[in-house]
Amino acid sequence: MKTAHHGRLWLLLLSTASLIQPVLAGKRLDASEKYPPRWLQQLPASTNGSCYFVKAEALADTRTQAKDQVIFDLMEQVAIDRNVKVSDMVTIDIETERGTGNQMTDYQKRTHATSEIKQESDEITLRYKVADSYWEEVTVNGRRQYRYYNLYQVARPQQPAQFDPVTFTTRYGASGLWRSAIVPGWGQMYKGVTGKGWMFLGGEIGLVGGLVATESLRQHYIHMTEETRNIEHRRIYRSRSRNMATARNVCIAGAAALYVWNLIDATVAPGAKRIIANGNRPLAVVPYASAEDSGLSVSFHF
Numbered sequence: 001m002k003t004a005h006h007g008r009l010w011l012l013l014l015s016t017a018s019l020i021q022p023v024l025a026g027k028r029l030d031a032s033e034k035y036p037p038r039w040l041q042q043l044p045a046s047t048n049g050s051c052y053f054v055k056a057e058a059l060a061d062t063r064t065q066a067k068d069q070v071i072f073d074l075m076e077q078v079a080i081d082r083n084v085k086v087s088d089m090v091t092i093d094i095e096t097e098r099g100t101g102n103q104m105t106d107y108q109k110r111t112h113a114t115s116e117i118k119q120e121s122d123e124i125t126l127r128y129k130v131a132d133s134y135w136e137e138v139t140v141n142g143r144r145q146y147r148y149y150n151l152y153q154v155a156r157p158q159q160p161a162q163f164d165p166v167t168f169t170t171r172y173g174a175s176g177l178w179r180s181a182i183v184p185g186w187g188q189m190y191k192g193v194t195g196k197g198w199m200f201l202g203g204e205i206g207l208v209g210g211l212v213a214t215e216s217l218r219q220h221y222i223h224m225t226e227e228t229r230n231i232e233h234r235r236i237y238r239s240r241s242r243n244m245a246t247a248r249n250v251c252i253a254g255a256a257a258l259y260v261w262n263l264i265d266a267t268v269a270p271g272a273k274r275i276i277a278n279g280n281r282p283l284a285v286v287p288y289a290s291a292e293d294s295g296l297s298v299s300f301h302f
Helices: 002-024 063-081 174-180 186-190 194-227 231-269
Strands: 051-060 084-099 102-115 121-140 142-153 166-169 274-277 283-289 294-298
Touching: 002 283, 051 121, 063 121, 063 142, 102 274, 142 283, 174 186, 186 194, 186 231, 194 231
Parallel strands: none
Antiparallel strands: 051 142, 084 102, 102 121, 121 142, 166 274, 283 294
């Protein structure tokens, strides 16, 4: 009977360790930021109809090579989106803008393309802005390489481009708090700090599991005390039941303290960088024109 109870406790501890172990594996060699930005997983929504966000990436032996090659991934994605085949690319009219605390480069590209439908030569103009960049050093097949990401704002065809003002923040406010209140660690995972999120979740699972296991053992030893008539055995079982009660109380205190720490961390600790498009403007009105019609695009930001 004792072996079964202790076996469950060890199984619980091993299960908790298996939850935390994947977090410790696969650490990045180096990166431009502590946490990968949120836009790597989910693109921000544009707040006007004249442009949209595109994530492009490139892998190369050096960071400079990877940075220079990102544009080709952007061109490939735009070509697929517009149903054209890129045959040549010429850079024209490069200008520089400065945003709040960030240098943004606004390029205008001219692409010589061949329509896949009409099979005739055509020329399109692609206007875009680099909203943000991120790189990391990784190991691919035993070789160190650099993966470079750019987040672009791309103007829609046949529309006057009005790129959203872009600001950055690592704060998440109540959105992280209420998630961690429901499931410890969820708020941290939502903020992009997955390692810390798994630590809180695994810690709570381990402590709550320890609470259940020690209370079960305490009840078991109480039952054994009532069943036996041997005085020495009764003394041993009483001592063990008290020890299990102490361990249970420690688990309760630890789970409560970890839960409170989890809530505080979800509220005040910085997370992965996220983008706020359109700044704080509650209303954006943008003119647009296409081959079919023209008018105004109105969007609300709240």
